[in-house]
Amino acid sequence: MNAPAPRATTLGWSDLDLAAVATAKVLAADAVEKVGNGHPGTAISLAPAAYLLYQNVMRHDPADTHWLGRDRFVLSAGHSSLTQYVQLFLGGFGLEMHDLETLRTWGSKTPGHPEFRHTDGVEITTGPLGTGLASAVGMAMASRRERGLLDPDAPAGTSPFDHFVYVVAGDGCLQEGISSEASSLAGTQELGNLILIWDDNHISIEGDTDISFTEDVLKRYEAYGWHTQKVDWTNGGSEYVEDVDALAAAIEAAKAVTDKPSIIDLRTIMAWPSPTVQGSHNAHGNKLGAEEVAGLKSVLGLDPEASFAIAPEVLAHTRSLGQRGAAAKAEWEISYAAWRDANPERAALLDRLVARELPADLAEGLPTFEAGTSLATRAASGKVLAALAAPLPELWGGSADLAGSNNTTMAGEPSFLPTHRSTHEFTGNPYGRTLHFGIREHGMGAILNGISLHGLTRPYGGTFLTFSDFMRGAVRLTAIMGVGVTYVWTHDSVGVGEDGPTHQPIEHLAALRAMPGLAIVRPSDANETAAAWLAILQRDEPAGLILSRQNLPVVPRGTDGFAQVQVDKGAYVLLEGSTGTPDVILVATGSEVQLAVAAREQLEADGVSTRVVSAPCLEWFAEQDESYRASVLPREVRARVSVEAGVAMPWAGIVGDAGRSVSIEHYGASADAVTLFREFGFTPEAVVAAARASL
Amino acid sequence: MNAPAPRATTLGWSDLDLAAVATAKVLAADAVEKVGNGHPGTAISLAPAAYLLYQNVMRHDPADTHWLGRDRFVLSAGHSSLTQYVQLFLGGFGLEMHDLETLRTWGSKTPGHPEFRHTDGVEITTGPLGTGLASAVGMAMASRRERGLLDPDAPAGTSPFDHFVYVVAGDGCLQEGISSEASSLAGTQELGNLILIWDDNHISIEGDTDISFTEDVLKRYEAYGWHTQKVDWTNGGSEYVEDVDALAAAIEAAKAVTDKPSIIDLRTIMAWPSPTVQGSHNAHGNKLGAEEVAGLKSVLGLDPEASFAIAPEVLAHTRSLGQRGAAAKAEWEISYAAWRDANPERAALLDRLVARELPADLAEGLPTFEAGTSLATRAASGKVLAALAAPLPELWGGSADLAGSNNTTMAGEPSFLPTHRSTHEFTGNPYGRTLHFGIREHGMGAILNGISLHGLTRPYGGTFLTFSDFMRGAVRLTAIMGVGVTYVWTHDSVGVGEDGPTHQPIEHLAALRAMPGLAIVRPSDANETAAAWLAILQRDEPAGLILSRQNLPVVPRGTDGFAQVQVDKGAYVLLEGSTGTPDVILVATGSEVQLAVAAREQLEADGVSTRVVSAPCLEWFAEQDESYRASVLPREVRARVSVEAGVAMPWAGIVGDAGRSVSIEHYGASADAVTLFREFGFTPEAVVAAARASL
Structure with a gap:
């Protein structure tokens, strides 16, 4: 039958x-x-x-x-x-x-x-x-x-x-x-x-x-x-x-x-x-x-x-x-050609978007931040986004209901939202730019993937780093597909403070770095944050930008021994030791770089030649050639200390057998950030002690 | 006003x-x-x-x-x-x-x-x-x-x-x-x-x-x-x-x-x-x-x-x-006392559950598996659960729609389900034991937490290891609260085979081990699987049991140089080298232990004294005292190779500066498992090569 x-x-x-x-x-x-x-x-x-x-x-x-x-x-x-x-x-x-x-x-x-x-x-x-x-x-x-x-x-x-x-x-x-x-x-x-x-x-x-x-x-x-x-x-x-x-x-x-x-x-x-x-x-x-x-x-x-x-x-x-x-395409080509003729500027924009090129002078428009000031890297990121708004119309994004905390809103840009859904706080426009995902991290990740896959624009989305756990399924697909989605993960450590252990990332940097094809970028100050955004946009690959809730000092650049920003290399010598080959190398990321800088001062005062390496992105550093990597982390310097407010797992291979990691291997607590950093052993003194143990 | x-x-x-x-x-x-x-x-x-x-x-x-x-x-x-x-x-x-x-x-x-x-x-x-x-x-x-x-x-x-x-x-x-x-x-x-x-x-x-x-x-x-x-x-x-x-x-x-x-x-x-x-x-x-x-x-x-x-x-x-x-409690005590009087056996059970004690003879009822046979650890886990069904009524669980693949169903036990929802495949009973979560991993994790928190029973839940990503938010809360939930994560490597990269865990072992308070237990054969279940139940703490899709050889125990199972110590010497202090140590987990065993044979044949360490749980091993740990991984043996079908990140600290990791640092592919292991370098020859490089 x-x-x-x-x-x-x-x-x-x-x-x-x-x-x-x-x-x-x-x-x-x-x-x-x-x-x-x-x-x-x-x-x-x-x-x-x-x-x-x-x-x-x-x-x-x-x-x-x-x-x-x-x-x-x-x-x-x-x-x-x-x-x-x-x-x-x-x-x-x-x-x-x-x-x-x-x-x-x-x-x-x-x-x-x-x-x-x-x-x-x-x-x-x-x-x-x-x-x-x-x-x-x-x-x-x-x-x-x-x-x-x-x-x-x-x-x-x-x-x-x-x-x-x-x-x-x-x-x-x-x-x-x-x-x-x-x-x-x-x-x-x-x-x-x-x-x-x-x-x-x-x-x-x-x-x-x-x-x-x-x-x-x-x-x-x-x-x-x-x-x-x-x-x-x-x-x-x-x-x-x-x-x-x-x-x-x-x-x-x-x-x-x-x-x-x-x-x-x-x-x-x-x-x-x-x-x-x-x-x-x-x-x-x-x-x-x-x-x-x-x-x-x-x-x-x-x-x-x-x-x-x-x-x-x-x-x-x-x-x-x-x-x-x-035939369908030929028919479409007619209306497309008519559109190009009528919209030469927009056609030029489209050509740039299809080629996934950035405007040539993009870097020049980025803000620079003055040494001696202090700014959370999330706030610096917000200022960078504001500067990118005009030159990069293809860049858009938002947050899973944490816009003010993630600093993800480009000031003045309308929300992507049917007009009648405008609220007291946000003006909506169907063609708007600011995305409101609601408290839906996993959905946000997958939506960002879809936006990127659609082909012409570059999306980003923010939440607290701890809630990267809620979206890993989508982030993994970003990484598998290799699409240019940028995750803005703020509140990146116990520096979150009073919200306590559920809101304080501990293992997240390690867990995200474990994911092949995803660059985890944790700048140490405002100028590294600007450079991080630029490098992420230039690479057009999956990236997580890891930003602090708390203010961080903006360090000098090109003076007082401080190097220029070199985020694109993943890691670089921020401060050289006082002798040719240092006795010890302190490698730090994000908010902990300042601890390494302070510890270096104490160590140098005691006659220990100490190099500070800022390592905003271990994945990008791993891509550098062997000679560059050896210039930052010379094989002969076995005394090495990593300083990062997360588990030490990603650092074991870098600090080596003689090295030490200043890390946190347990959940956080509810108290102010200063107290937590002190109680959990993130102090210059602890870094100095680790350096001495490593020597 | x-x-x-x-x-x-x-x-x-x-x-x-x-x-x-x-x-x-x-x-x-x-x-x-x-x-x-x-x-x-x-x-x-x-x-x-x-x-x-x-x-x-x-x-x-x-x-x-x-x-x-x-x-x-x-x-x-x-x-x-x-x-x-x-x-x-x-x-x-x-x-x-x-x-x-x-x-x-x-x-x-x-x-x-x-x-x-x-x-x-x-x-x-x-x-x-x-x-x-x-x-x-x-x-x-x-x-x-x-x-x-x-x-x-x-x-x-x-x-x-x-x-x-x-x-x-x-x-x-x-x-x-x-x-x-x-x-x-x-x-x-x-x-x-x-x-x-x-x-x-x-x-x-x-x-x-x-x-x-x-x-x-x-x-x-x-x-x-x-x-x-x-x-x-x-x-x-x-x-x-x-x-x-x-x-x-x-x-x-x-x-x-x-x-x-x-x-x-x-x-x-x-x-x-x-x-x-x-x-x-x-x-x-x-x-x-x-x-x-x-x-x-x-x-x-x-x-x-x-x-x-x-x-x-x-x-x-x-x-x-x-x-x-x-007063409310006093009133309740009356009905409670009446219940105790009328139900002495159930009252005894309740007392045991409140004390969170296991039956004294639990270990004796566990299955043992004969050397020389071959069995997927997920299948072994299913047999262990079957054996635990009668003595441990407080143990119950299910799967996020992968019961047959996760082997999470205790044979013959009814489903926890209103009776009228019974299907051709499953008979429901409101007091049933087999849980059907649907394709809802995150919800499953949180539900398991709630079951455990309720106080008397011990829940487990299964899915593919790759989808642990979908439930990390809940797993982290298991770990923060320290409650006795067991996650059964099967299909634990590229051994998944044809389903391809989205279904093949690569970074998941590292990402889960990064989480404080969670024990990740990856047994290497059926007998280690039984011991893993026992240790997990005895500890009554957050645990993830990592099981293979593919068959794994059951190794001899107490003969042919193979040690007895010692999963509770986290890592142990499975096969000693031919000399007192080995030249090289191969540390492996799960399905890769067989590669280490095979590599050892080649190395020993070439006169290299080779120890094989089975390391089902790095967290439990870290809890052992220094002398035990040094007995398994003597400080003086710097030639070490880890073998695990995942990223190497968790192993850097164990293999050290001289060591090597046989690992996979990229996503998988869709093909049969044998081809994938070979193409991705998981062979005895690759382990031998790594050992030689480490020596």
Whole structure:
């Protein structure tokens, strides 16, 4: 008995389309079967929806996956990577049958989860559930901001920069708190360009979701202010029909609602029409087995003996997307060219943004801070951001409800917010610049990723360093993807003071430095803070800027023995010892550099030649060549002391067997910062004692 | 002009009660004013609600804050610690005026945020928003499980183990994703004993919440399956009346709904009736200033010149809670004694649980695994849990939707779930044992904390190690509080294989070891896994058990040169070198111990005396005395190699200047595990090479 074909008459699907969808299902099964593991079920049941999106709905061009005007597709249910890979194959985005045959194997273009920069047409790395959906919110936000920079006056839907963001998410995505955070904010932001298809298959790894997920999801999204629709392919359980017409109509309705994000509850049966495992979690994360795959092929009217097979005419038909995409792009080029002609300055800005270049004279506009004054590095960062506001319109950001504490607001810049949401404190503008994430750190991280991935702007987001713990999932994806997101983590030590242990970072510097691909930059004074921002912008890579709550002295530069700022090298000799080769080297970061400077004075007074190294970024220092590193930390000087108000773990390799670390290996306490530093042994005397022990 | 007094006529509040509430408000203002920082606003406006809870609603006894039958109070809005401290003072729980005067200062009983074990009457450390609410869900779950162990047949509401869990949460708590995760699960679990008061003051640190928090919260909670009510003290903005009667009635209604958790939307004006800062974020996290505090006192009819003042008759009245609490407890003791008489075996169990003792013969019942076989440590862990099921009824747990992968289900034990939520895969029982958290790692962590804090049982929860990132906020609170929660983190390296970089831990071992107070235990084979569970249970402290996806050889014990298992020491000599003092020491953990064993064979064949140290827990090893540590890692043996499939950061201090680390300093890839280990340099040959380089 054959399974009924998808209902797509209004849409006008031909037999070739229907054959393509059937083929998509069996290719997913074949690919998992061959490698022996993976996630076939969702890719099988979602094939009609994915085909609809890729072939009929989305504006994109297989020949130019970086086309500015393209719609974005985010597979938040990343384990179902075949949902996307099969469409990238059918549509001709660069994947061929061989790539499906090498699913999940070393060196293939088809890894277990979609990976950004690895497979053409994949916009984002997904897998950790919920993160894709949250990043899609960021893409939708970025789209509005970019339009505001480039084409703010075009009527809605008429700009070459208008497009949609489509997300496919599963039950797991909606269970994760990160999706709640981002979805609530998407409602506040009224992101009409965001369309979420929820694959409501009622199955997760532990089986029927009734054991843990009984909420009324659409009611929840209504509560967030979303437009909600349901498309039930099970017809209440009576008969399964892949009603693609109904889904297409729902998508059209969603597109027509321009002041709300949309969710479409697409009720499916996982792995349908696999003969025996449909609707079962056994189809979720395992190969189906040869017999079941053959059965699936039979019920779809395909040859049960053939694997990785596609009829040439079917492939030719699906690859005709190339012509349609090219035509769509050609049409777009006309309006784009008209826009360029009418907006030469904005076109120049766009060219700079696409090239990810910085204005040549950016460094000259940065503030410098006078020696002898005192300023928290978070405050210095705020002044740097103020100076960057005019020359760098692509730089924007905000905070997870700690704007005043993180100093993340560029003075005078409007909030990115529907106008009617303006408050006493903040004036909103849909094209505004100041982001208000609410108390949603994890959502913030993923949204920053989405903004960056969207392509033209550079986002930053702030919270207290201790709450980097709440967002590590998103930060790791920043690092894996290597995108230029800057985290502004302030209140960077027990210097937080009275708020006590829950708010005082201890292990966070170590934990973040452990993450490959993330630069942790902890400047020691205001001028290092300015240089840190510049280096971060120049590198355009994942970075965490670690800033103090408390005031720090601004040290002299180029006088009194103090070196010029060299943050970009990661570590440098701030103060030389009084003899050629020092007796001891004090290496410090951030607020503890002043302790090293004070300790050096005592040590030198006692005849101990003492070098002070400021080490704002160990990752950048590790990138320097061996001779530079040896010039800062000569091998022959084994007496070394690290001074940092965090655990010593990252310093063991630097101070070595003879060295000592002035560190804190326990949680903090609630008291004023001065008391805490003293009680926890962060004093010049303690540094001197460590230096003597190391000598 | 005086502010109107709270409306509490039905409740029968006397003038002394009204004076106590007014005093509570000004004491909060005074305390912040004296130290110069803190959060006065919410403590001022919530004083009537807090007084209602402490004096009229909750069943508790100031003289016995560990009373088994007490209601629990969780201040999820932990920054408003004065909301709780002032009531602990008024009610006589051990705080005196001096403690309010020393708020947020070194050594005081009144730190910035409530701290468990630090202040009597504080049930949980809060501060990171949303975590308290999520842990309260765990407390409510634990209450049901404990009742099931001790008094399952008592009609609802009649058992000495029946009580309520009250939570006060703010806007920030409800924005954090963790509250969404836990609240959704609370709905599924139908936790009728959980009552949440949401302080709906429409203010967060960035001011009016309209900029980021516009969702319909009650609708969202309806979607979760909660009972919802609203009490509007602003009367729609027309007139502010602290209608305590209405709040009390809502709480009674909430108590009467026994099959749903309840949320009460309490609309307040922050800091009311402070003359000029009420309703402003300026009252949130700053002292009010002398003039404002005086104004507040005036408007409340109190002496504007007096600070930290309370009329003796007012204090005497509030301290009469002591008599009421003692009477309530005495009444409870009658039913408790009756229960003990009727249930001698259960009473004996309870005594053991209260003492947190393990059965004496627990170790003997653990499985042993035969040398020469091969088993993933996650599978071994599953067998250990099966063996612990009968002797340790207090041990329970589950997974964030990865039960089959984490091996966290004790075979045959029912799920903790309302019966009607049973599925094809799992049979539910309200007193069941297997927890289904859904795909909600952060919520799981906080729920585990709440279960543990509730006092009698020992919870564990599993997910993939890579997703420890999603739950660090909760894990840190486990560690800060020092509660006996066990995290079962499986799939502990690139050995995950095909799922690729998002699912392969690289930096996680380092990042978790950086956290003070958390033991990270990574056994190398099945027998070490059993010993790890035993040591974790004996210690009853925060622990993360790190387990392999892939099979690992079970090594001989006490023969062929292999030592007996000594996991409790953290690290031990597994295989001695062929000479007295070895030439080189290979230190490895988990799945990499087999590489060290194989490398040793090659090295010994070449005449290099090689010791293999298995180091399942660096934290426990660090606790051993110096002589033991030196016996394992003799100072004179400087040639050392660490072998662990993670970043080398934690090993630098162990291998020292001459040492080498076989590690991985970049993200993984999607391929089979064998290929990945080979491609990423985890081979006996690579260990041999590192050893030679170290010699």
